[in-house]
Amino acid sequence: MRLPRENRRFGRAVPSPAQIRAAIAGEASATAGLKAARRARAVSAAEPPDAAAGLELGSGQDTPDTPVPDPPPPVPRDLTAAAFFDVDNTMVIGASILHFARGLAARKYFTAGDVMGFAWHQVRFRVSGKEHVASVASGREQALSFVAGRETAEIRRLGEEIYDELIADKIWTGTRALAQLHLDAGQQVWLVTATPVELAEIIARRLGLTGALGTVAESEGGKFTGRLVGDILHGTAKAQAVRSLAAREGLDLRRCTAYSDSHNDVPMLSVVGNAVAVNPDQDLREVAKARGWQIRDFRTGRKAAKIGVPSLLGAGAVAGAVAAGMSHRRGA
Template structure:
């Protein structure tokens, strides 16, 4: 059975769920509005530029999880899904997932965004499995720290290779869809790399290498 791998943010959805979660926390008054908004925007720009320090970012992004009870976080997340994520849905992305599903492929999302934010999105998209950055939990509460390797840049390759140890798939026949130059290490590993509404750096790399370029954005 072939494997179809998908980046999430700005690939399967029209926007970045990690950045949007930060904006949602600001709007809900869960964090210090001005300082958090500035930091959230600064980290997101560093991600776009390819200069993000993932560990510094995760220390920032996971800290609010540690300050709130799981029940409160779950209520916030349900509202975030309905108010912020579902409006980012792309009909063409649902169609792409459906075509791979009908072809009998295993669907996998791999994302640098943490599992707290992304697990409900993967469920909403009806994707078989998810590799995401794992927030550490101790005694039923988030600690604000990361468990294991963040699934970012080369970390996506490492996390996927670990996942493959328990699954029977060959990357030579796998697809990987992404919008971001940060995913070049994984795009270079699969047999069918596809640039989806790519950033300028990835668009240039895709042209040079003859990779397909696809748009899922609706007019």
């Protein structure tokens, strides 16, 4: 096959700048996600078990001699299989970054007009099902203008509050049930999203999942520099993040499962052995039918109890709003 002139060098294709950024973004996301997941496990292991309900240590009060049931045996770990879930319209109803943006706007971190701009980008993206180069570039610049100089700890604190206020009740119960099936089988379960990794980690932790792969914004000294590491975790960058994490964790991608609602996630869905279209857009539905992928649509009122476990288990993103939830305008 004849390579494009600009991509021919010594008979091999030369990655484009966009491909290089996607690769860097994927590697950075895997690094950040694994670091956060290991830190969370260490904290959990160090925490003492909760005292029994109604027992106050040192109170001197007698307590009934009630036998304490043995804890259930730990679930045997499946070391080579994992599940990867997109977030927006797959795990969360609507766009997670817009929910965070609404919460920040309510705190006067930026204006209602900013939120409307993010929302319009989301609507246009959902209607067309495609991202355009100029739109992505503009979104990246807008994202960086929001990020620069903001405290990472502040964003995590706000993310916790906003999750409780606006996202906790917007989890698709059917998708959450699918994630639990993987957890019950001893598998890792990861979110993979263009949402900033700090916010994605909050959603993953609150749902009891292993961790999250998300867009990584560079930080120094606890503050965002205003630069992304690579690019937004979108499209091929998601696939790169999954491959990178699988290589580091010793996962067999042929035994892994991925879930998404968007045609833009076909690269991620294609790298695993079992792909599932959840609440799919029209383009993804057509691809799923053509490739024999499973389709799960929770918008039809089907109950999670009726959803079967995928066969292998039994045997984007909004570029312009990526960092909207990570910081606020100066003086807004």
